[in-house]
Structure formats: structure tokens, C-alpha cells
Amino acid sequence: MKKASKLEPYSEELKNMRVKEYLNDDWQFHTGELKAPFKTAKKAHALGGLTAALPAENEHRILPSAGGVHFLKLIAQGNVEMGLRNLAGTDLTSRLDSSWQMVTLPHDWKVAQHFVNNPANLMSGSKEDGVGYYRRVFELPAELFKSHRVVLHFDGVMRMADIWLNGAYLAHNNSGYTSIDLDITEMANYGDEGPNVLLVRTDTTTGPEGWWYEGAGIYRSVWLEQVPYVSLNEKSLYVYTKSLDESSADLGIECAVENHTDNPQVVQPIVEINEEKISLEKVTIPAHEQHVYHANYSLKDPMLWTPETPNLYTARFKLTDDLVQKEFGVHTFKYNENGFYLNGNRYELHGVCEHQDFGGVGVALNQDIVSYKVSQMKRMGVNAWRSAHHFASEELLTACDHLGMLVINENRLLESTPWRVNDLEKMVMASRMHASIGFWSVANEELIGNTALGERVAKKLVQTIKKCDYEHLVMSAELLNPEGTVDEDYLKNFDVLGVNYPEAGVMGAGAELIKQNHPHLPMMSTENASYFSTRGVYKDDAEKCQCNNFGSMYSMVLPGKRKAGDPGVGGTAHPETVMDYFRQHSYMGGVFLWTAFDYYGEPSPFEWPGIGSQFGICDNCGFPKDYYYYYQAHWTSDDMIHVMPAWNRDALELDSDGKVAVRAFSNAQYAELFVNGISYGRKALNDCEVNWRVPYADGELKVCADNGGAVVAADCRHTSDIAKKVNVSSVYSGVQDTLYEISAVDQNGYLVESSNDTVDLSIQGGTIIGTGNGNPANIETPVLNQVRLFNGRALVIVRRVDPQVELTANY
Structure with a gap:
């Protein structure tokens, strides 16, 4: 049995301040229904079973008083354990069997399930609903209760959630899209009282909230917040823009201070913005009440927040024993009959x-x-x-x-x-x-x-x-x-x-x-x-659930392949x-x-084996489809051009003359198309788009953009041979995770967009937490040591453990 994790006592500097501790590691997980714990019991904190410490985790399920021990002996012929069983069924579980596994949050337990051909689940991603249990054991410092409240936060549990703590039923939550915040100060165990046992039942069988894939389980973070008894109400803290002029911003400030002690408390919060201190009124707050403050502040020469210049300020809300920092932006919003106005x-x-x-x-x-x-x-x-x-x-x-x-x-x-x-x-x-x-x-x-x-x-x-x-x-x-x-x-x-x-x-x-x-x-x-579009696809294929990037002939609202102009054709x-x-x-x-992005579920215009949508501008792994560049041409100013389609005969629809459609997107004025160095014309772009029909020939498809002078951008597609090698490249590296693109290339280094091969993976210095390929009909159950390419690409997500991580991929 894994020992309960301990939350370390504060350093001397922070011992009276607010502290947050994430509980994302060391969760025990079981998929499938168990004999569910009761929600009510004959005695307090006596539910037992999985809701309390197991024999290997602590000597006692609960800590009864001397009178409680005497009572238990009276009702069970001197046997305290039998008395507990008689009261609350604490014999339901004495250990965790091999069906339990260790998981780390965030966790979506549907990911590991098999896809199932069930029309009832088609819209929600073709995975069966069910029940999953999570269990976490942790300890709290002995002296914590004297100085702090303890608040348990779940950022998101999908979907119906029931929560038990230390042999008592704690809470129910209906929605998978809302946080759950629970003050457990009084019912937690501290020091020698024993470990705290948290049990969460997640249930998706009672009906979905949406018509798309919603997942299942504790899919966002869980954390403990240790809050001083005289503290800021964090949700009340608010800095907002009341008005703007050329030289200043008039800001409104709100905050509330809570007194959870048994005595009146004198407080005077300080708010720091832009290195200026704003002292609020000194007040006396009665026991177990709060005081709400309202203030104004004039910020000189503000740096405004916009999507192009996301300038952020930090507001520091301070009490003697509490500090909360929150970022904010200075901006105003207006909408009238002419459109939207920012600042x-x-x-x-x-x-x-x-x-x-x-x-x-x-x-x-x-x-x-x-x-x-x-x-x-x-x-x-x-x-x-x-x-x-x-x-x-x-x-x-x-x-x-x-x-x-x-x-x-x-x-x-x-x-x-x-x-x-x-x-x-x-x-x-x-x-x-x-x-x-x-x-x-x-x-x-x-x-x-x-x-x-x-x-x-x-x-x-x-x-x-x-x-x-x-x-x-x-x-x-x-x-x-x-x-x-x-x-x-x-x-x-x-x-x-x-x-x-x-x-x-x-x-x-x-x-x-x-x-x-x-x-x-x-x-x-x-x-x-x-x-509708499927990454790397240039002709419709209903059997494979694939849509032509030039425009599908399948419809959202009518069955079968249609003709251009029919309702819903192409989306x-x-x-x-x-x-x-x-x-x-x-x-x-x-x-x-x-x-x-594409998303799991809602696989219009197809049904099984379609398991994901095709509406995305990127596939569900983040790889751009062709029309990503159409919008980029409209919305960005850096010189760019993109050409489609892929340049292998088998991927294309050729007309009776052997010609194929070619399309380019650019924010330049003109584009010239070359096939194997032969020009097929320089054309002016209209709506950031230009089209040709050209004879297909193996080799190089190239397009060059200009604004009436030198070439400012170019893009190429090449006819590829069979895949000879797998390239691994990082596409994003964050604080914990690195996302890698796995791609197949031929002997010339050209991307093999027809490759759908399986690639073996090995990792040093990290853990693979997810793989995908963007195929909207990929019904294979994922494994973490392999990934199948889709049209030449796949994604591997690695959680770094060591500073140096090496991911290798081979056929």
C-alpha cells in the first residue's frame, strides 16, 4: 500500500500565509462500479470502507472517544471492529485489489477505453459511459488547524461527482464544467489523528451535458488551499476598468475580508498596483463575518491590453497574514449597430x-x-x-x-x-x-x-x-x-x-x-x-470517412454524395x-x-467508423489543414503562401485530360505556379486565393508569391517515394510537457503523406502521456509505446521527468 503523501509544514516566512498544494499525483483509480459507499450513516464519520483509512494505511478507521469505544464494545460483545461493522458496514473493503491502478491528474478515463460501434454513442465519441472511482490519501500537519482553514478544490470532474472524506459523505456536483470548492477544516484529520482519505465517484451514465465528446473522470487539477482564519475572500477580489482617456485609466477595486475567528478583528487591506500602494479603510470585523471594500484608483499612462499587445498588470491584495496576487488588463468594450469596439x-x-x-x-x-x-x-x-x-x-x-x-x-x-x-x-x-x-x-x-x-x-x-x-x-x-x-x-x-x-x-x-x-x-x-475537411485528403472517401480539402460533396443534412449547391454540401x-x-x-x-480543432464525437457527415468531427481548421492533434493558411493569409501580415494539394497521383482526382486542381493561399498580390520548373502562369490573388488546373506530373509543385517585384514567399510539395525514416521534432515545449511531431520521410527527406504505418516509440527522461494522429476514423485503442501515422504524421505528448529528454521513433 502506498504511504499517504504529506503536506510539508510552512517555512517560517510563510507559516501564517495562504498556501496552495496540488494533489495531482498518487491517485488510486478503479474503472467500473463498486458496491457504492453509503451517503448516510448511523454515526458520524463511520461510513468506513473505501471512504476511510484501510488497515494498511492506518491502525484505526476512525478515532472514537473513550465513551465511543465503550459503546462499540457494548453493542458487539467487546469487539470494537465488529461494532463499527454493525454501524456502518466498514467491512465492505479492507484492501484495494489489483483492479486499482495509480494515475496522475488531469485524467480522462475514457481515453483508454475501446471505441464501440453503438449508434447511441456516435455523437459523444463512440465510447461507453460508465463509473470510475478515485481515491487519494494525504496527511496534514498537526498544528495546521490552529492557524488555517483547509479548502479542497476540484477544478473539474466529469460528470456527476460524489465525494467522501474520512468516512463521511461530503458533496455532490451535477456539472462537469464547474469547479467544486469544499471547506474541510473541521472534518480533516491532523497529525496523529491519522491520514485523510478522499474518495470520488465519477458517473457519466446519467445523461450527457453536451452532444460532443465530454470525457470522464477528474480531468482537471485538484488542490488544497490552506487559508488564514482572517483572510481575503479570493473570489471577491476584482480590479476593473471604469473608464479610459488618453492619459489615465479609472479603475474600480473590490475586495472582501473574512473573519473566521471567534473574536472581532481589526484589519486594513493594502492593494498594490504598478508599485503604488492603496490603503483601504481600517475596520473592525465582527466574529464570523466579512467586510466588503470598494475603492477607486487612477492609473497614469496605462499600457492597454489587446490581443496584439497583451499587457498585464498585477494587483497584490495584502493583509497581515494573507497575500493574493491577481493579474488583470486595462481595456474597455463597446458594441453598437456598427460592430465591436476595443478601447x-x-x-x-x-x-x-x-x-x-x-x-x-x-x-x-x-x-x-x-x-x-x-x-x-x-x-x-x-x-x-x-x-x-x-x-x-x-x-x-x-x-x-x-x-x-x-x-x-x-x-x-x-x-x-x-x-x-x-x-x-x-x-x-x-x-x-x-x-x-x-x-x-x-x-x-x-x-x-x-x-x-x-x-x-x-x-x-x-x-x-x-x-x-x-x-x-x-x-x-x-x-x-x-x-x-x-x-x-x-x-x-x-x-x-x-x-x-x-x-x-x-x-x-x-x-x-x-x-x-x-x-x-x-x-x-x-x-x-x-x-468539412480531412488533413492531407484531396478526394472524398466515405468508407474511410475522409473529406476533400477542396470541398466535400457530402452534406450535413442529406444522405450520400451530393452535387454542388445541394443543402449542407461541404458543411x-x-x-x-x-x-x-x-x-x-x-x-x-x-x-x-x-x-x-477537430474534436471527438459529432462525426458529421459520416457515421461509424467515424469517431470525430472534421470541422476543425486543424486536426485534433493540432496539425493544420489547408484552409488554416487561407485564414492566415487574411489575418496576418508576414509574407506567406501555401499550396495544395499533396503531389502524389494516388491522392488526387484527375480529370479526363490528366489535369488536377491546384490552389494557393497568400497575403501577397500575385502568385506563380511551377511544376518541375515549368511555369503555369502568374496570377493575381482574389480573396487571398488563386486557382489553376494543370497536367499532373511526378516531381515538384512550387508556388512563388510576389507584390510586383521579388519573390517574398514560396511553398513546395513533392512526389514522395516509400518511407525510409521517421523524423521526430518538437512542436511545443511547456513547463511540464513537450509535444512532438512524428513524420515519415523518404530517401530524399520528402514528407510521405501517404504513410499510415505504425511507429514504435521509446522514451528516456520522460513519460509518454498521449498519442494521436488526427484520423477522424481512428478506432484503434491507443497504446503509449506505439503510434500509427495518418497521412504521414502523428503526435506524441511527453511529460518530462529529467532535464534531458530523448524520444525515438522507428519502424
């Missing part, structure tokens, strides 16, 4: 929508993987991110703060049930100070939107948001009808009306009518495109249609492309 300037939103999973790890993303996803979109020119359709994680908001990305933080459902309202308020309070927050979305495509019921619910949710937040805009993402019928009272709740797919005929017709009837109504594109709208729509409707603020 008083018209600003185009180049946005993406995104779920939260990633290849190889499911939904168990740490800060490094999230930061990689955001940075990959930044390179494309993206400046806005919609967390669809759920609350954004702390990791996502932190990445967007630092890398520069405005966020739409989205509520899960248009419901005003008490627990939903509580979750919404918790989300707003936790994330409102992040510099990246620009919008709150109360819902997505709700059936009751624009109804009287929807109006009442929306009003409650908007009131909840605006009670907590004073600077960001509130919206809802709506699907419209062709007649443009809306509920006037419903619309009044929002700062801006979000419209999904206005570029598509049905929704667009409704949006046009709404604008005609409400010319001063702020309107915003909140979801666009949904364009909701082609990228060119989206960009053309925005040019003609700039008042819509910009675009939010569905989606940044």
Missing part, C-alpha cells in the same frame, strides 16, 4: 469556437497543452476564442490572457434552476478579472430562445452576471428562422445579439430581416463555416462564403469559425 477603436473579431478535448488525452489538458492550442491559433491570426458550449477553464483563460485572445465565456444552458444559477455566478466571479474576458454568453442555440419563458430565464441569468461583473458584454448565440421572428423583450436582455451561421441561406435571411427591422440593434456573428458554408459575408456585413463584428 474605443473599431476592432474586427477573427474568432474560433472550440470544445476542450485534444488528441491522445481526451479532455485531460494541462496548461501546456491548452497553451499550445491557443498559440497554434495565434499563428493563424486568431484574436478571439469562444468556449463552446461551456465555461472556460482556468488554463484556457490564463493562456488567452498571456498570449492575447479575447474570450467569449459561455454558460452551459438557458436554465435558471438554483444550481445552474449558482454555477453561473461561480463562473463569473472566478473568471471576471481575467484580461482575456470580453463577453459572457448565456446560452447557445436554445429551443426556448426568443420565447416568453426564454425571456424570463435570460433576464435572471443576465441579472446574475451583471450583479458580479461591471465591464464585459452579455450576449446569447442564437439560431434564427428565415422570417427573422424574434421576441422583443428577449432581445432587450443582451448587449448584443449573437447569430450563428448568418452566412448560411436560412439563418442569413432571418438576420437580414432583423437588421432591417432593428437597424440600431447590435448584432454579432458567433458561429461560422462548419466546413454549413465554405470559408470563402464566410469571409465574403463579413466583408458585406461588417456590423456583425467578425467571425467565429466552427471549430479551431
Whole structure:
């Protein structure tokens, strides 16, 4: 049995301060249902079994008083252990069997499951729902209770969660997208009282929250916070921009101080911003009450936060025995009938929508993987991110703060049930100070939107948001009808009306009518495109669930292969249609492309063996598809050009004359195409795009870009031979993890885009935590010592253990 981990006592310098300790290591995990512990017991802390210390972990299950021992002996003929069994069933488990394994958080237990051909699970990723148990044993210092409260935080558990601690039922949580915060000060064990035993039951069998892959388990971090009895209320801390002018920013400051002692306490918080100290009022707080402070501060010559210049300030909130530091940005937001304004300037939103999973790890993303996803979109020119359709994680908001990305933080459902309202308020309070927050979305495509019921619910949710937040805009993402019928009272709740797919005929017709009837109504594109494509594929193949990057002939709404112009062919709208729509409707603020990355589940336009979506601009491992470069050409200024397709005959559709389509994307004025050095014409780009039809010939496909003079950018594709070698290259290295691209090359070093071979992996100085390849029909159960390439590439995620890490890959 693994010994309980200990949280070390404080250093002398920090012994009275707030301390956070992550509990991400040393978890015991069991997949499948057990004889579930009771939630109630006849005596306090007497549930026993897996909820309390096992014999190998501690001598006693609980520590009864002398009177308690006497009572147990009376009811069980002198046998204390038998008395416990009679009361609470502590004999249910005396040890962990071999089905338990050690895991590290974040952890998505569905990743290791087999894919299953079950139509009921097609939309959610073709993995079966179930139950998983997590168990963690830890010790707390003996003197901790005298100086600190102990708060247990779960950043995210998917989906239904039941939590026990030390033989008592602690909490239930309904949603996988909200944090769980539990004060365990009184019920924790300290020092010689024995270890603390935490048991978490996760259950996805009671129905999903979304229609996409949601994962399962404790998929975000768990941590203990040790907080002084007189402390800052961290969720109350808030610095926000009230107004801006050319030389200063008027900031509002809020904070609350809590007194958890039995005596009145005199406090005077200090807030430090930009090396200036703001002393708040000295007050006496009665026992077990709190005081809320409000203050103003004028920041001279502020450095404003924008996605292009993500300048961050740090606010230090200080008490005698407490310190909390929070970053914030200085900015203002406005939306009117002409579009979006950031810091008083018209600003185009180049946005993406995104779920939260990633290849190889499911939904168990740490800060490094999230930061990689955001940075990959930044390179494309993206400046806005919609967390669809759920609350954004702390990791996502932190990445967007630092890398520069405005966020739409989205509520899960248009419901005003008490627990939903509580979750919404918790989300707003936790994330409102992040510099990246620009919008709150109360819902997505709700059936009751624009109804009287929807109006009442929306009003409650908007009131909840605006009670907590004073600077960001509130919206809802709506699907419209062709007649443009809306509920006037419903619309009044929002700062801006979000419209999904206005570029598509049905929704667009409704949006046009709404604008005609409400010319001063702020309107915003909140979801666009949904364009099918499979990385490295240039002809449709339904059997393999693959879509042509030039435009698929399969439809979202009609069965089988269709003809051009049929409803839903190629997706909701082609990228060119989206960009053309925005040019003609700039008042819509910009675009939010569905989606940044492919995701597990929702495998439209195919069914099994499709297990993942194909809407992404990148595949689910982060490898760009061709249209990544179309958007990059529109949204970035560095000279670039990209040519498609791959240049192997078997991958292409040739016409009767042996010709093939060639397309290039560039932000230059002109592009010239060469096949084996022979020019096929220099053309002006239109909408950052240019097309040719040329005879196919093995060799080199090359395109050069210019602005009327010298070549400013070039791109090549080569006909490859059979794969001879596997290259390993780092694509991102974070604090913990490094992401590697594995690629097949031939004897000339050319990428073999037809390679779907299996590669053996070995690692020194680290641990492989995930592998993937971006194939939307990859139904192989992942293993960590091998990965199959898809169209020449695969991804391996390594958690570094030593400073020097070596990953090798061989056939």
C-alpha cells in the first residue's frame, strides 16, 4: 500500500500565509462500479470502507472517544471492529485489489477505453459511459488547524461527482464544467489523528451535458488551499476598468475580508498596483463575518491590453497574514449597430469556437497543452476564442490572457434552476478579472430562445452576471428562422445579439430581416463555416470517412454524395462564403469559425467508423489543414503562401485530360505556379486565393508569391517515394510537457503523406502521456509505446521527468 503523501509544514516566512498544494499525483483509480459507499450513516464519520483509512494505511478507521469505544464494545460483545461493522458496514473493503491502478491528474478515463460501434454513442465519441472511482490519501500537519482553514478544490470532474472524506459523505456536483470548492477544516484529520482519505465517484451514465465528446473522470487539477482564519475572500477580489482617456485609466477595486475567528478583528487591506500602494479603510470585523471594500484608483499612462499587445498588470491584495496576487488588463468594450469596439477603436473579431478535448488525452489538458492550442491559433491570426458550449477553464483563460485572445465565456444552458444559477455566478466571479474576458454568453442555440419563458430565464441569468461583473458584454448565440421572428423583450436582455451561421441561406435571411427591422440593434456573428475537411485528403472517401480539402460533396443534412449547391454540401458554408459575408456585413463584428480543432464525437457527415468531427481548421492533434493558411493569409501580415494539394497521383482526382486542381493561399498580390520548373502562369490573388488546373506530373509543385517585384514567399510539395525514416521534432515545449511531431520521410527527406504505418516509440527522461494522429476514423485503442501515422504524421505528448529528454521513433 502506498504511504499517504504529506503536506510539508510552512517555512517560517510563510507559516501564517495562504498556501496552495496540488494533489495531482498518487491517485488510486478503479474503472467500473463498486458496491457504492453509503451517503448516510448511523454515526458520524463511520461510513468506513473505501471512504476511510484501510488497515494498511492506518491502525484505526476512525478515532472514537473513550465513551465511543465503550459503546462499540457494548453493542458487539467487546469487539470494537465488529461494532463499527454493525454501524456502518466498514467491512465492505479492507484492501484495494489489483483492479486499482495509480494515475496522475488531469485524467480522462475514457481515453483508454475501446471505441464501440453503438449508434447511441456516435455523437459523444463512440465510447461507453460508465463509473470510475478515485481515491487519494494525504496527511496534514498537526498544528495546521490552529492557524488555517483547509479548502479542497476540484477544478473539474466529469460528470456527476460524489465525494467522501474520512468516512463521511461530503458533496455532490451535477456539472462537469464547474469547479467544486469544499471547506474541510473541521472534518480533516491532523497529525496523529491519522491520514485523510478522499474518495470520488465519477458517473457519466446519467445523461450527457453536451452532444460532443465530454470525457470522464477528474480531468482537471485538484488542490488544497490552506487559508488564514482572517483572510481575503479570493473570489471577491476584482480590479476593473471604469473608464479610459488618453492619459489615465479609472479603475474600480473590490475586495472582501473574512473573519473566521471567534473574536472581532481589526484589519486594513493594502492593494498594490504598478508599485503604488492603496490603503483601504481600517475596520473592525465582527466574529464570523466579512467586510466588503470598494475603492477607486487612477492609473497614469496605462499600457492597454489587446490581443496584439497583451499587457498585464498585477494587483497584490495584502493583509497581515494573507497575500493574493491577481493579474488583470486595462481595456474597455463597446458594441453598437456598427460592430465591436476595443478601447474605443473599431476592432474586427477573427474568432474560433472550440470544445476542450485534444488528441491522445481526451479532455485531460494541462496548461501546456491548452497553451499550445491557443498559440497554434495565434499563428493563424486568431484574436478571439469562444468556449463552446461551456465555461472556460482556468488554463484556457490564463493562456488567452498571456498570449492575447479575447474570450467569449459561455454558460452551459438557458436554465435558471438554483444550481445552474449558482454555477453561473461561480463562473463569473472566478473568471471576471481575467484580461482575456470580453463577453459572457448565456446560452447557445436554445429551443426556448426568443420565447416568453426564454425571456424570463435570460433576464435572471443576465441579472446574475451583471450583479458580479461591471465591464464585459452579455450576449446569447442564437439560431434564427428565415422570417427573422424574434421576441422583443428577449432581445432587450443582451448587449448584443449573437447569430450563428448568418452566412448560411436560412439563418442569413432571418438576420437580414432583423437588421432591417432593428437597424440600431447590435448584432454579432458567433458561429461560422462548419466546413468539412480531412488533413492531407484531396478526394472524398466515405468508407474511410475522409473529406476533400477542396470541398466535400457530402452534406450535413442529406444522405450520400451530393452535387454542388445541394443543402449542407461541404458543411454549413465554405470559408470563402464566410469571409465574403463579413466583408458585406461588417456590423456583425467578425467571425467565429466552427471549430479551431477537430474534436471527438459529432462525426458529421459520416457515421461509424467515424469517431470525430472534421470541422476543425486543424486536426485534433493540432496539425493544420489547408484552409488554416487561407485564414492566415487574411489575418496576418508576414509574407506567406501555401499550396495544395499533396503531389502524389494516388491522392488526387484527375480529370479526363490528366489535369488536377491546384490552389494557393497568400497575403501577397500575385502568385506563380511551377511544376518541375515549368511555369503555369502568374496570377493575381482574389480573396487571398488563386486557382489553376494543370497536367499532373511526378516531381515538384512550387508556388512563388510576389507584390510586383521579388519573390517574398514560396511553398513546395513533392512526389514522395516509400518511407525510409521517421523524423521526430518538437512542436511545443511547456513547463511540464513537450509535444512532438512524428513524420515519415523518404530517401530524399520528402514528407510521405501517404504513410499510415505504425511507429514504435521509446522514451528516456520522460513519460509518454498521449498519442494521436488526427484520423477522424481512428478506432484503434491507443497504446503509449506505439503510434500509427495518418497521412504521414502523428503526435506524441511527453511529460518530462529529467532535464534531458530523448524520444525515438522507428519502424
